[in-house]
Amino acid sequence: MTHHASRMQPHRLVRLGLGIIAASAVFGTAVAPAAFAQTLPGQSTSVAAQTDTGLSPTTVGQTTSVQALTLAETEGPYYKTNSPETSSLVQPGLQGTVLTLTGQVLDQGGQPVAHALLDFWQADAGGAYDNTGYTLRGHQYTDANGSYTVTTVVPGLYPGRTRHIHVKVQAPSSSVLTTQLFFPGEAGNSRDSIFDPSLLLNITNNADGTQSATFNFVVATA
Numbered sequence: 001m002t003h004h005a006s007r008m009q010p011h012r013l014v015r016l017g018l019g020i021i022a023a024s025a026v027f028g029t030a031v032a033p034a035a036f037a038q039t040l041p042g043q044s045t046s047v048a049a050q051t052d053t054g055l056s057p058t059t060v061g062q063t064t065s066v067q068a069l070t071l072a073e074t075e076g077p078y079y080k081t082n083s084p085e086t087s088s089l090v091q092p093g094l095q096g097t098v099l100t101l102t103g104q105v106l107d108q109g110g111q112p113v114a115h116a117l118l119d120f121w122q123a124d125a126g127g128a129y130d131n132t133g134y135t136l137r138g139h140q141y142t143d144a145n146g147s148y149t150v151t152t153v154v155p156g157l158y159p160g161r162t163r164h165i166h167v168k169v170q171a172p173s174s175s176v177l178t179t180q181l182f183f184p185g186e187a188g189n190s191r192d193s194i195f196d197p198s199l200l201l202n203i204t205n206n207a208d209g210t211q212s213a214t215f216n217f218v219v220a221t222a
């Protein structure tokens, strides 16, 4: 019923890994650019030049342009393969506040990833997943600018979890990112150990009663 049972250890490992990467980047930028560069294949030429000239603005720019990968989260128990290809998860008769989520899929250099796969699934406004059909489930591909738009409804709450939308994101010929998106201002966020502030949607309340949200994913690319 909840996602808690099998989640704890992998989640902790992912966070530890990101922490090490972040710490390395900071240390490498400030103190030892040559040592940091040695961990990145293909930069040996620039490292040799830096030995004589010290830390250059170019090196700082290269280091800080590496964006952190979007945090992975547990899949949970309700994912189904073979969702329909659609950018609208809203079907006739579906209750709830309409939510239009837009954003881009980016690589770690900040460049858009075209034809990346996004597969969304979520609870309905009452907190229930459709595990027999494909209501509120759908996949799509980013356009040439790495952009996506999905129209859905604000998911309801179910026991044990704060409000969230599940998604898998995959750049062409690359590994799959499985994660969850969260809503700001939710009382349940601080009580949900899966919650992470880096996965918060940026929400706008529209005059017509609908909501708009944005989120950009940073994913590994081949």
Ligand SMILES: [Fe+2]
Residues within 6 Å of the ligand: 076, 078, 123, 161, 164, 166
């Ligand atoms: Fe869920």
